[in-house]
Amino acid sequence: MLLRELSEAFGVSGGEGEVRRIIRQAVEPLVDEVSTDVLGNLIVFKKGSKSGPRIMLTAHMDEVGLIVAGFENNGLIRFSKVGGIDDRVLVSKVVQIGDKKVPGVIGAKAIHLQRPEERKKSLKVEELYIDIGAKSKEEAEKLVKLGDYIAFYTKYEEIEGGLAKGKAFDNRVGCALVIEALKKEYPYPLYGVFTVQEEVGMRGAGVAAYKIKPDLAIVLEGTTAADVIELKEEGYVTTLGKGPAFTVMDASVIADLKIVNFLIKMAEENQMPYQFRRFTGGGTDAGRISLTREGVRAAVVSVPCRYIHNPANILNLEDVKNTLKLIELFLVDLPEGGLS
C-alpha cells in the first residue's frame, strides 16, 4: 500500500500535482481509462464485466496547509492558512515550501525572552513567520515566491500497537484505499476519482460527479478520532481499532440509508468490525456529489485518525485493512440493479 509515499507527498488544496502524479503512476496499469479534468481531479475508469450501476469510489488528494503571503525585510516569510488549521499547533513546526521544497521553521520567540503574560497566550497566525535562513527579502524571494504552498514536514513511521504516524492521513489514507481497491476486478462499471480542493469547500467533487453521472458514490475519508484523555466516551466521534466508521449524517450530507444498511450487512455477514461516526458536524465530498444533477446516492466510509488537520496524525493499520476489505466486498456483492 502506498500510504507512506502518499502521506509524505506535498499536496495542499489547489496544489495537488505531486500527489496526482504518484497516484496516476500507480493506477495506470490497473484501469481502462485515465484522465485529469479541468480542475485537476484525476478520474480513472474500470469497465467491469457487465453493465450495472455506475459506481464512483472517491477520495480527496489535497491536505490542509499554508500559503506564502509576504516577506519581511529581514528575510522572514509571512503566511496564511489553507483549510482548517488551529493556530495553536503551528509554532515551531518544520515545513516545506513550494515545488523546490525549501525547508523552513515556523518561528516564535524562545521561552527565555517571553514576558510572563506572553507565555499564557497562544500565538495567532498573523504573529507567526517562517524562517528559511534567508538574510534579506531579496534572498528569500529567490527561493520562495508569493503564493507558494507550504506543507508540514513529517516522516511516516509505523509505531507501537499496529499504528502509524504521519501527516495528511486526511485524506491520503482514502487515496491509498481507492488505489488498492482498483487492483481487483469487479462486475460493474467503476470510476475511481481522486478529487482536488476538498479542504477549501469540496470543490473538485461536484464537477467530477457532474461529468461522470454515477448511480451511487462512496467517499473514503480519514475522519477524526477523539478517543483520548480529555473527552468522555460520548465525545470520541470514532475510536481507533474498531473498524471503518460509517457516517449517518454530517453538516454536508445525510448518508443514503440503503448504502449504509448494505455496508452494515456486508460487515456483519463477514464478521468484520464497524462503527458509526458519532458526530454530525464537518463535511465531505459526499455533500457535493449527492446534490449533483438529479441527485446521487452517496455514503461516507472513514478510517478513524487522531489529530487530523495537524502536522502529525495517528491511525490504526488494521482499520485500514478492514476498510479495504469492506469496500471490496461492497463492490463485488452489490446487486445488479443497484440499491434503488
Add this chain to the structure above:
Amino acid sequence: MKELIKELTEAYGPSGREDSVRDTLKCMVEPYADEIDVDKMGNLIVRKEGPGKKIMVAAHMDELGLMVTFIDENGFLRFSNIGGISPYILLGERVVFHNGVKGTIGCEKLDNIKDLKLSKMYIDIGFSDKKEAEGKVKIGDVAVYQRSFSDLGGRILAKALDDRVGCAVLVQTLKELEKPANDIYFVFTVQEEVGVRGARTSAYKINPDLGLAVDVTRTGDTPESETMAVSLGKGPTVKVKDTLIITHPKVKKLMVDTAEKNNISYQLEVLERGGTDSGAIHLTREGVPSGVMSIPCRYIHTPSEMVDFGDVQEGVKLLKNILHKKVT
C-alpha cells in the same frame, strides 16, 4: 382540510427519513395525479398535466429531528440536532422514534441555565442498561417531537406545521384543480431543513419554467416580538426577499395581481433570517424565475407551531388561481 393537516402533522418524517410522510402523501394525491415519481433523493414528484409551461410547486416533507449519536452504559441516549433546534425548548419535551419508541429529554446538572447545550442533554427511553436500550434504538436513529394536532377553532396548533401545512396546501390545491393552464409539478421535497437539498436535485430533473415554494414564515404579532410586518389571520404572504432568494419581479407581480383580481387577502413578506426551497430552485441550471407563498406561523421550530386556518384556505385559493392562469 383540517383532517389533512392533522394527518400530515402527526406523521413521522425528519430530514433524510421522510418515507412515512411520503407514503401518507402518496395515498392522498394518487386519485388526482397524472404521474407520480419518487426520485433518488426521495422527493415525491406529482404531475398534473396541462398544456403550457412547466411550473414546479414545492413544499418540504421533512421536519426537525434528534439523531442518536451515543448510547451509554445506563441506557441514556446522547443526540445531535437535525435542523435548527434550541436546547431550551427541548427541556422536558417528549419525543418519539420511527418505531414508536418514546422518551423524554433530560439534562446534566448545570450551575447556570445559560450553560445549557445539546451536548449536556440526553434522551431517556426508560431502560436502565445499554443492551436493553440498544434493542430498541440504534445509533443514527432519529426522534421527533411527540405532539398531537389541536384545533383551536380559527387557529391550529401542531408540531411540524413547518412545512406539513405547505404539503396540505399543495394536496388541497391539486384536489381542486380542474383544468390547469400550465404543466404542473407538485414536489414534496426532502431535506429542506438541513440545506434545501431535495429542491435542488428535483428542480434539476424537472427543469421548470417557473418555481414556487409554499412554506411557513415568521410573524411579528406576539408580545415584544421581533419587528416583522406579517401577522396571523391576514392572509398568505407573497415573499419579497429572504436569505436565499429575492423573488423574481415577474413572479411577485403574478402573485400580487392574482390575489388582487380575485379578492384574496395577502401580505408582503420580507424575512430577515431564513430561506426555503425556492432558494435552491431559482439557481438551478440556467436559472428559474421563482417565488414563495408563505403561511404565517408562530413559534416556528418549536413543538407547538400555530397557524390561522383562514390563511391556509386563502393560500389554497391563491395557489389555485395562479396555476389556472396561463403563464407566459
